[in-house]
Amino acid sequence: MFFNDILVKKHLKIKETPNYIYIAPHPLLRKYIAHYTILFPNPKETAKCSDNINDLTLIPDCSGCIIYTYENNDFSLRLWGSTTKTVIVKNDVNFKKIRFFIEFVPGGLHAITGIKQSELCDIQTEVDEVDKYLFCALIHAIENSNDIDDMVSRADMIFLKAVEKNNKQHAVIDSVLKRIKCSNGILQVKELALDEYISERHLNRLFNEYIGINPKMFSRLVRVNHSINIFKKFDYKNCSNIAQVLNYFDQSHFIHDFEQICGVSPNSFFRNMSDFYNEPFKY
Template identity: 40%
Template sequence: MLINRSDNKFLTTQCNVYISPHEVLNPYISTYNILFPEKNMLSEKYTIIPDASGTFSFAYDGKSIKSELWGASSKINVIGSEANNYNFLLLVELKPCGLYQFTGVNQKEFTDIRIDLEAVNKSLNTSLCNIIEKAIDVNDLVNGLNATFLSHMADVYQINTMLGLIRKIHNNNGFLHIKELSFSEHYSERHLNRLFYQYIGMNVKLFSRIVRINNAIGQMKNLKSSCTLISQQAGYYDQSHFINDFKEICGVPPTQYLKNMSDFSNSIFKP
């Protein structure tokens, strides 16, 4: 079994593997993150930075699998101490709208919460847990995950509309006011917020702020520049505004993030 690491030759020298999903699933799933945590592998302060996306989490402690749905994140999530307690972790890291695609449930009720996946979608939970339990290697696991998610896809018509709105915000680095989006897409501001709550779990303004900060973090990682330069390159005209936004989303100011980057997990915004 894959979840028994001693039987898994593929991961004898690796504790963390990222694998892309089937190409049809790319608009909804960012990556399959497979971990075999070693003792104290992660810092107790290891923190996931919000990216407005959800996650399907499967954790095996040697006896049973704990399966959860993590709603779209707008707040930090400190997971270091918890993750170190498991033998095996599978994180299906989704993109905005991904949770709606596979659950069909209004996402407003899931934002920033963790809930038993079985309580949300028993069929999906059963299928995924069976695949994890029976997979003999990583390829077998990924093939099973792809087949299951492909079979649970909803109608893509409205989702495609949302993906277009998300791309437009992303292409503007999050600096696209809802009035501009409303004008360009011929939707009322109220209707736009209703769509974002339903399909992502938050309103347009909060989503855009999270996009801005994630893009800024990408600049920080690549350039190692001063906060002043980074805030300008991220589109902020006021450094204090950038610092306040950063601290509100990430829990720490930019200077502290730069000093302790290894304690944070961040995927540059996933369009």
């Protein structure tokens, strides 16, 4: 089983810390899967752990993921649909658990499963409740993998076959997603629909099918996630500067969006950044 060996080929690593490794998927999957992540205890910290585990707030990114968790010689396989609300989890990274994440990009889970994403939005469930074939394939992969490289290769093959089988790509969604991300979420839905020669109503229907939410809400998530990445990278301390960079009408509009999505004000977030997590490679 791959948990016995956490070595990863250097050319597949995107980022590595004492607790996790981000791993690149097959090149043909990179429009659907942001990365695989192996999360494991740091032996130097495990002995220091107590029962008093801090909370970690996950920032919504409307992407979805599949999570293997290995603990006490057993494992579970769960699916998270696209998230639009903050989720609070226990920050138990240095306890005796190992997790393998399959982190999708927005729309990626639809390409893999073919399921209308609004039905999975903000849902956490077992994979076999959503796609029994995918569940069986992933279980077989985990039971027969020799190491992480082998597991990643097997997962790549499973998802390549699923994408080919479902054939659920859509040119309009691909185009609009790219434009929203490139503009960091500042484009109006009316403008996006007009440039694709479709109605706003039809664009909303497509987004609910492929992404799970409407394009206006998705754009807000992109803007807020981008603001967090800016703060992390450039150490901004002034909300008015961020509001200008993200083309908000004023600082109060930015603060309102931030609070609606993250559940706290920007100032509170940046005072306690270690208590929050947002995906660094999706926005």
